[in-house]
Amino acid sequence: MRSKIPHHWKWLPFESLLSEPLRNGIYKKKEFHGRGTPIINMGELFGYPRFDGSCELKRVELTEKELDKNQLVCGDLIFARRSLTAEGAGKCSIIRKLSEPTGFESSIIRARLDQTKADPEYFYYLFNSPFGKWLLGTILRQVAVSGITGSDLAKLEVPVPPLNEQSLIAKQAISIDDKVAINTSINQSLEQMAQAIFKSWFVDFDPVKAKMNGEQPEGMDTVTASLFPEKLVESELGLIPDGWNIESIKDFGNVICGKTPSKKNADFYGGDVPFIKIPDTHGKVFITETSDTLTKAGDESQPKKRIPENSICVSCIATVGQVFITTKPSHTNQQINSVVPYDQNSLYYLLFKFKGLNKHFHDLASGGSATLNMNTSTFSKVALVRPTADVLEAFHKTVGGLMEKMLANQLENTTLSELRDTLLPKLLSGEIELGTSEELVEAI
Numbered sequence: 001m002r003s004k005i006p007h008h009w010k011w012l013p014f015e016s017l018l019s020e021p022l023r024n025g026i027y028k029k030k031e032f033h034g035r036g037t038p039i040i041n042m043g044e045l046f047g048y049p050r051f052d053g054s055c056e057l058k059r060v061e062l063t064e065k066e067l068d069k070n071q072l073v074c075g076d077l078i079f080a081r082r083s084l085t086a087e088g089a090g091k092c093s094i095i096r097k098l099s100e101p102t103g104f105e106s107s108i109i110r111a112r113l114d115q116t117k118a119d120p121e122y123f124y125y126l127f128n129s130p131f132g133k134w135l136l137g138t139i140l141r142q143v144a145v146s147g148i149t150g151s152d153l154a155k156l157e158v159p160v161p162p163l164n165e166q167s168l169i170a171k172q173a174i175s176i177d178d179k180v181a182i183n184t185s186i187n188q189s190l191e192q193m194a195q196a197i198f199k200s201w202f203v204d205f206d207p208v209k210a211k212m213n214g215e216q217p218e219g220m221d222t223v224t225a226s227l228f229p230e231k232l233v234e235s236e237l238g239l240i241p242d243g244w245n246i247e248s249i250k251d252f253g254n255v256i257c258g259k260t261p262s263k264k265n266a267d268f269y270g271g272d273v274p275f276i277k278i279p280d281t282h283g284k285v286f287i288t289e290t291s292d293t294l295t296k297a298g299d300e301s302q303p304k305k306r307i308p309e310n311s312i313c314v315s316c317i318a319t320v321g322q323v324f325i326t327t328k329p330s331h332t333n334q335q336i337n338s339v340v341p342y343d344q345n346s347l348y349y350l351l352f353k354f355k356g357l358n359k360h361f362h363d364l365a366s367g368g369s370a371t372l373n374m375n376t377s378t379f380s381k382v383a384l385v386r387p388t389a390d391v392l393e394a395f396h397k398t399v400g401g402l403m404e405k406m407l408a409n410q411l412e413n414t415t416l417s418e419l420r421d422t423l424l425p426k427l428l429s430g431e432i433e434l435g436t437s438e439e440l441v442e443a444i
Contacts, residue, residue, distance in 0.1 A: 004428050004429045004430070005159045005428050006161070006427070006428075006430060008161075008162065009159050009160060009161045009162075010159075010160045011157045011158070011159060011160070012157060012158060012160045013154065013155055013156070013157055013158075014111070014153060014154055014155070014156045014157070014158050015154035015155065016117075017113055017114060017117050017118040017123075017158075017160065018111060018112060018113060018114060018154075019112050019113060019114040019115075020112050021150075021154070022109055022110065022111055022150040022153060022154055023069070023070070023109070023110045023150070024081060024106055024108070024109055024110075024150060025039075025070055025103065025104040025105045025106045025107070025108045025109075025110065026060075026062070026066055026069075026070040026103060026104075026105065026106060027105065027106035028060050028061070028062070032060055032061040032062075033058065033059070033060050033061075034058075034059060035059050035060075035061055036059050036060055036061035036062055037059060037060060037061070037062045037067055037101060037102065037103050038057035038058070038059055038100060038101075038102045038103070039057060039058060039059065039060045039062075039102065039103045039104060039105055040057060040072065040078065040102060040103070040104045040105065040108065041057075041058060041105050041107075041108075042080060042083075042105070042107050042108065044057065044093075045078055045080055045091060045093045045108060046080070046088065046091060046093075048093065049091075049092075049093045049094070049128070050093070050094055050096050050124075050177065051093055051094065051095050051096060051097070051098075052096050052097040053097045053098050053099045053102075057102065060103065060105075062103055066103075067101060067103060070103040070104060070110075071101055071102065071103060072095050072098065072102050072103065072104055072110065073095065073098070073112070074095055074096060074097060074098060075094070075095065075112070075113065075115065075120040076094070076095045076110055076111065076112050076120070077092055077093070077094055077095075077110070077111040077112075077113070077120060077123060077124060077127070078092070078093050078094075078095065078104060078108050078109065078110055078111070079091065079092050079108065079109040079111065079127075079148065079153065080092075080107065080108065080148075081106075081107050081108060081109050081147055081148060081149075081150075082107055082145045082146065082147035082148075083145065083146050083147065088146070089136075089140055089145075089146035089147050089148055090127070090133070090136035090137075090139075090140065090148045090153075092123075092124060092127035092128055092132075092136075093124070094120060094121065094124040109148070109150050109153060111123075111153070116163075117160075117163065118160070118163070118166065119163060119166040119167045119170050121167075121170035121171075121173070121174060122161075122166035122167065122169055122170040123158070123166075124170075125169070125170060125173040125420075125424060126158065126159070126424060129421055129423075129424040129425060130421055130422075130425060131424060131425045131428060132424070135156060135158065136148065136156075138156070139152035139153060139156055159428060165434060168434060169423070169424065169427065169434070172423065173420050173423060173424075176416050176417075176419060176420040176423075177420065179416055180413045180416050180417065183409040183410075183412055183413050183416075184409075184413065186405075186409055187285070187406045187409050187410065190402045190403075190405055190406050190409075191285060191402075191406065193402055194348070194352070194399040194402045194403065195352055195355075197395070197398060197399055198348075198349070198352040198353075198395070198399070201387075201391070201395060202349070202352075202353070202385070202387065202395075203356070205232060205239075205240075205241055206218070207220060207224075207225060207228040208228050208229060208230065208231070208232060208241045209232075210225075211225070211228060211229075211230040212230055212231060212232075224394050224398075227388070227390045227391050227394055228241060228391065229241045229242040229243050229244075230242075235385075236383065237383060237385060240385050241387070243388055244385055244386060244387050244388060245385075245386045246383050246384070246385060246386070247383070247384060247386045248380060248381050248382065248383055248384070249339060249379060249380050249381070249382050249384060250380040250381070251386070252339060252341060252342065252343075252346055252350060252384065252386070253312075253339040253340045253341040253342050253346070253350075254339070254340040254342075255337060255338070255339055255376060255379065255380045256304075256305060256307055256311075256337070256338045256339075256340065257305075257334060257336075257337050257338075257376040258276070258305055258307075258331060258332030258333050258334050258335070258336045258337075258338065259302055259305050259331075259333070259334050260275075260333045260334060261275075261294060261298045261301050261302060261331075262301070265297075265298075265301075267295060267297050267298070268294060268295060268297055268298030268301060269292060269293065269294060269295065269298060270293060270295060271293050271294050271295030271296060271297075271298065271299070272293060272295075273293055273294040273295070273296070273298065273299045273328075273329065273330065273331065274287065274289070274290040274293060274294075274326070274328055274330040274331070275290055275292040275293055275294045275298075275330070275331050275332070275333070276290050276313065276326070276330055276331070276332040276333070276336060277290070277291070277292065277332070277333050277335070277336075278315050278318070278319045278322060278333075278335055278336070279291065281313075281315065281322045281324050282322065284324055284410065285324060285325060285351070285403075285406055285407075285410070286324065286325050286326075286327050286406070286407050286410050287313075287324050287325070287326055287327060287330070288327050288407075288410055288411055288414050289414050290330075294331055298331075299329075299331065302331070305331055305332075306329060306330075306331060307326060307329070307330055307331070307332065307338045307340055308326070308329050308340060309326055309327055309328055309329060310325060310326065310327075310341070310344060310347055311325070311326045311330070311338045311339065311340045311341075312324075312325055312326075312338065312339050312341065312347060312350050312351055312354065313325070313326065313332060313336050313337070313338040313339075314336065314337050314338075314339075314354055314361065314379065315335055315336050316335065316336065316337050316361070316365065316373070316374040316375070316376075316379055317334070317335040317365075317371070317372065317373050317374070318335060318371055318372055318373075319335075319372075320358075320361050320362050320365045320372045320374060321354075321357075321358040321361045321362060323351060323354040323355050325347065325351060326338075327407065337374075337376050337379045337380075343389070343392070344396070345389070345392045345393045345395075345396040346392050346396075347396065348395065348396055348399050348400070348403060349387070349392055349395055349396070353384060357382070360382070361374055361379075361382075364378050364379075364382070
């Protein structure tokens with residue numbers, strides 16, 4: 001690895017770049033929680049890698065001395081000191097903005113760089129690149145949980161360009177992440193728009209109620225309005241539009257519980273078939289990439305578990321209620337139940353219906369067990385309102401453009417993320433030069 005850095009860069013111990021020693025966060029007993037100083041926990045470290053103060057933080061009562069020792073400032077890097085998974089250990093985030101004095105908890109290591117030597121943004125991107133994760137993996141310790149220690153991190157030798165080059169590299173990576181953030185924000189707005197239409201049609205029954213009052217449904221053309229009945233009737237799920245039915249999830253499509261192909265067979269993994277696990281699904285409506293893939297042999301080892309493009313999936317064990325749509329023929333692990341719709345016009349209806357059933361799914365998965373588990377049989381029997389086929393078709397067409405734009409933005413984000421993740425390794429290896437990489441990013 002060391003031979004693959006430009007000749008004018010240096011390998012230096014991480015501690016030589018710090019303005020003060022690495023520090024673990026503070027632990028406080030439960031009686032001190034719920035008031036006082038906002039504190040960053042592991043959830044924020046993983047959920048907000050470029051922390052900008054936009055989320056609500058838990059609070060802990062800290063003395064002035066404790067806050068002085070455990071306060072974060074803009075530019076600080078924070079690392080996950082331990083994690084249940086090897087992938088999570090050493091996860092690095094950067095503090096970009098804080099609205100008030102903020103501390104950090106004991107599972108986190110704080111690194112405060114000497115900014116006359118080191119640009120924090122460069123090192124944030126270094127530690128989040130495949131090369132940086134490999135570096136952190138060299139100090140990973142695995143006992144009961146995976147983790148890194150401050151002493152090992154301090155001694156870790158890292159590639160250090162001149163300060164001006166650090167800033168140029170960081171600037172390019174930031175420009176990519178900013179484009180990703182814009183796309184993500186647009187997708188959130190698009191999803192909210194589709195969700196609002198779903199709620200109006202299928203939760204509040206606004207078109208039906210308008211017609212009951214002799215009014216034209218607001219914002220709806222006469223052809224679409226004609227598809228809705230003029231009264232509500234009683235059902236086992238409460239009032240529903242006349243002519244609509246109550247059916248089980250299994251009546252909407254073939255329900256398939258995933259399965260993990262044998263890990264003992266190396267020939268099953270590393271191909272082109274997505275193998276979806278719950279960590280691949282967080283914050284996504286469409287699954288466009290996965291951390292694990294199957295080969296043709298892995299795919300064919302369990303043909304009954306294969307799900308096609310435009311299947312709708314729900315996580316049902318441990319993390320319950322993640323809902324997403326496949327974009328390629330795929331497999332999932334056993335924590336996910338998938339519905340292969342008999343009618344593709346029900347796809348987006350089921351997506352938003354399942355999202356609205358999150359609490360119900362959690363209740364079904366509780367069952368007195370420490371681990372949430374909604375088995376396939378229970379999931380399959382959940383009762384849903386089935387609108388008429390023409391209403392489902394109209395909804396699918398109405399929100400289809402929004403959903404297609406969301407998918408396009410998500411695919412673009414995948415491309416941008418791949419560019420960002422390969423930028424530093426290509427610079428390290430000399431495959432591209434700094435000037436060339438600037439032109440590459442500008443061309444996006």
